[in-house]
Amino acid sequence: MKTTINQVKHYVGQDVTIGAWLANKRSSGKIAFLQLRDGTGFMQGVVVKSAVGDEAFDQAKGLTQESSMHVTGTIVEDARSPFGFEMQVKEIEIIHEAVDFPITPKEHGTEFLMDHRHLWLRSKRQHAVMQIRNEIIRATYQFFNEQGFIKIDPPILTGSSAEGTTELFHTQYFDEEAYLSQSGQLYMEAAAMAFGKVFSFGPTFRAEKSKTRRHLIEFWMMEPEMAFMDHEESLVVQEEYVSFIAQSVLENCRLELDTLDRDIEKLKEVQAPFPRITYTEAIELLEKLGFDDIKWGEDFGAPHETAIAEHFDKPVFITHYPKDIKAFYMKPDPENPDVVLCADLIAPEGYGEIVGGSQRIDDLELMKQRYDEHNLTGDAYKWYLELRQYGSVPHSGFGLGLERTVAWFAGVEHVRETIPFPRLLNRLYP
Template sequence: MKTTINQVGQFVNQEVTIGAWIANKRSSGKIAFLQLRDGTGFIQGVVVKAEVEEDVFKFAKSITQESSVYITGKVRADERAPSGYELTITAMELIHEAVDYPITPKEHGTEFLMDHRHLWIRSKKQHAVLKIRNEIIRATYEFFNKEGFVKVDPPILTGSAPEGTSELFATKYFDEDAYLSQSGQLYMEAAAMALGRVFSFGPTFRAEKSKTRRHLIEFWMIEPEMAFVEFDENLEIQEQYVSYIAQSVLENCQLELKTLGRNQESLQKIQAPFPRITYDEALAFLHKEGFDDIEWGDDFGSPHETAIANHYDKPVFITHYPTTLKPFYMQPDSKREEVVLCADLIAPEGYGEIIGGSERINNLELLEQRLNEHQLDPKAYEWYAELRKYGSVPHSGFGLGLERTVAWMAGVEHVRETIPFPRLLNRLYP
């Protein structure tokens, strides 16, 4: 019976054949232990000299790391095994012999591993991170489909930018200037006026010369936009969504979380509702904690966000930032014009902002005023302004950064490990 590693539990005490790679091996006299992987998971295969043909045992002892093989053996339940199963091998067939595989079971430097990212993703921990990424993506589609959202794909090449063009990659679109998208939000607002509740999921690009553990040049964003949804309801949808994906990871990625040594207690606490504090309250808290260098109107940096997040055991919303700190499209608070109806969701454990969102301006005159204040070309945003001209309604949205969310839920230090092939300030290879 041909099967895969993640399906062997269906065949206990039966003989199966699996196509696999040799992740690692060791031998102890008359027994060889092979760590096998097939993409769906990892399992240990045991070759006992006395129970197999001599050439099978010889082959097991000599097979090289990352060689590909067909393995035939009997599935045994084993409580000590991470997956709960082990394979007693009876036959092996070589598909391809790997020679001098560069990533050995010893310590390698980060740059070496990044140069060999195309191979590093085969390792157990990187495999676990990418499986958790996949689960977050799966749960994202499930959540928004269940909640009646429509998936819409905004363009990647744009002629304007939601937050100005200073950190965008410019290109030529025949005889026009164009940019790689830093957000699909403006287009998603248009889609919301047609379809009610929409979400996008796609790549975004920031030409930001940052080397922190939270930044990538190319990353993926989930961006919902909702007609007839005001500020408070927007926050409720965000916390329900984040709670949903966290519980999905807990339910469906137990093996991966254990492989990564992730503290699951902190993930279990990610259930709505989340605490909310205003920018003013956050500023007062920071002053109390000894951050005397920050004043009203200053943006929060990583140390500030971490200090605030450490005060809670769930993600925390920081709301009502000064208007001057935020993009042109955010709706001001009617009771206090110098702040906007926005919120950043800060993850615990030092992972920083994972969501930025707001109620959007729905008044044409105010939007035109903001475009002028931000020195943005009104012609480039004419189509966007027309959304306020023809049946404007209150509407809100947010954007969640996938890689930061994966880093947080998987408990990994740097976002470069949360995407298969990261694009960093100094890296466009492989």
Template sequence: MKKILINQMPNMIGEDVKLGAWIANKRSSGKIAFLQLRDGTGFVQGVVVKADVGEEIFQQAKSLTQESSVYVTGTVTADERNSFGCEIQVTSIELISEAVDFPITPKEHGTEFLMDNRHVWLRSRKQHAIMKIRNEIIRATYEFFNNEGFVKMDPPILTGSSPEGTSELFATKYFDEDAYLSQSGQLYMEAAAMAMGKVFSFGPTFRAEKSKTRRHLIEFWMIEPEMAFVEFDESLEVQENYVSYIVQAVLKNCKLELERLGRDVAKLENITAPFPRISYDDAIEFLHKQGFDDIQWGDDFGAPHETAIAEAYDKPVFITHYPIGIKPFYMQPHPERDDVVLCADLIAPEGYGEIIGGSERIYDYELMKQRIKEHNLDEEAYKWYLDLSKYGAVPHSGFGLGLERTVAWISGSEHVRESIPFPRLLNRLYP
């Protein structure tokens, strides 16, 4: 008997097979039992007919508990009502391990309860679908950057200083000196770009920001490309092409998952480059016309402001040229203005907020020294970074995409905590 996976079943119609699976749910109707089986690749129905299998196997099927693990054998048959277009007519069941009192039953549960049981909540259909979409975004990310000639490089997680020049860092001891969990790999990726030309990283980052919003995590994953000889507008083109690519990949390869989540795919089908652009100046003017009198030139945008701007467009929108005073030290000033920098945030539609922040980077040595001083940073700690402006400096640009916000947006999830397997929140370090 050939052992297969659920996602292989559509190609096995009419064949006798063996599945290793968990019981996601079950129901019985008279002399037929219906087993909802899952194996990580998908969900499928197993049909147990008493007249075909006999009393003993039928009673065994009826007594199976939620999340018990089994081997089932049977014949794959076509059934267009099921997501894979097939089901399995079960002929025998082998119990591997019986699950007793599985905590997440087919009823409503509170968020805190589900988060306490995140290790098993991941097994649910919705969470399974979100994780599959996350995986597809990661797969498509590697594919996009490899196709575009980028080299994958890995920045350190333990650092001696802050890339953003902030105090929102997790401190630790590195033997006899202070170290911090990285909040961005950007500075190291700039060094890598000076060696390799076009590079990208994909790894965890940490922000000690005491925020409880649906958009924030303490630990999250970032995709951070850096590109030598690439200027601001060229970087925006890479960003919109990349986002378009991952959205279209999800539409192509995660149809079942999007359907399971009830996602409006028409909104995603519209996500193709180019994306609209609005300057910070024009965004302030737009918000004033929308009644946001609280925001003034020089202020950073909050969630309500970003949402209002996003609602004016049916695609992600770039907000460009922010004031120099609210952006990090390394951003290249506008060539014709001394009050704004060559940067952009990409705001996702439907209220999901910023998913990308990027800029052209300063490459003038004296200007970089000046900016480090203006931000009260320790020049000695940034000596290696200054070297990049000292030895063969070139125009270069980069950006960072927050994976979890992107997953939340594409999957239509209400809260970013569902877009990572084990979220780290302000008051949550378990499980």
């Protein structure tokens, strides 16, 4: 019976064959312990000399790291193993013998590992991180499908900037200039006017020359947009969504969290509702904490966000930022037009902003005014303005950065480990 490591629990006491690679090995006298991996998980294979004979035992002892094989044996329960099962090996059929695999079971520098990212992905730690990433994606689709959203895919090549910034990658689109998308939001607003509740999940690009542990040049964003929904209603969706994916990771990735030594008690606290403070209250809090380097009207840096988050056991919403430091499309607060109906969700443990969202301007004349203020002229934004011209309604949306969320849930320090092939300021290889 041919199977995979993640399915061996169904074959206890039976002989199975698994296609696997050798992650590591050790031997103790007349027993060899093979650390096997097959892409679905890691499992120990035990080769006993008296059971397989001298030739097969010598073959097992001679296996080199990352050699591929078909290994056959009996599945048994193993209470000592975090995985819970192991194989009593009977036969090994070598497919390919690997020679001088560069990432050996010792400490390697970050740059060396990043140069060998295509091979580093095979490690137990990276496998755990990618499994958590996959679970967040799976749970995202489940949450929004169950909530009646439809997935709409915005373009990656665009004729304008979503945020009105200059941090864009330019490219030539035949005889006109184009950009790699920094957000699908504007297109999702158009989709919401057609389908009501929509979400996208795809790559975005920011030409920021940043080297912090929170930044990537290419990253993935989940962006819902909801017609007939105000800012407060959107906040409820945001906290319910983040709670849902956190609890899904806890339920379905316990082995991976253990592999990463993640403190799961921290994740258990990620349950709605989340505390909320206004930007003004956050400034006052920072002043009390001795931060004299930030004034009202300035954006928060990483130390400010971390200090604010430390006062709460859960993620915290910072709402009602000053209009002048936020995007042109955010709706002003009717009670105070100097601030906008928006919120950033700040994760605890120093992981910073995970979600950014707002209610969008739905008034045509006000949006025209914003166009003038931000010099958004020409045909590139004409279609976006027309969304307010033909059946405009109150609508809200938000964006969640996948890699920052993976880093937070997994307890990983740097986002470069949370995407298969990271694109950084100094890295386009491999």
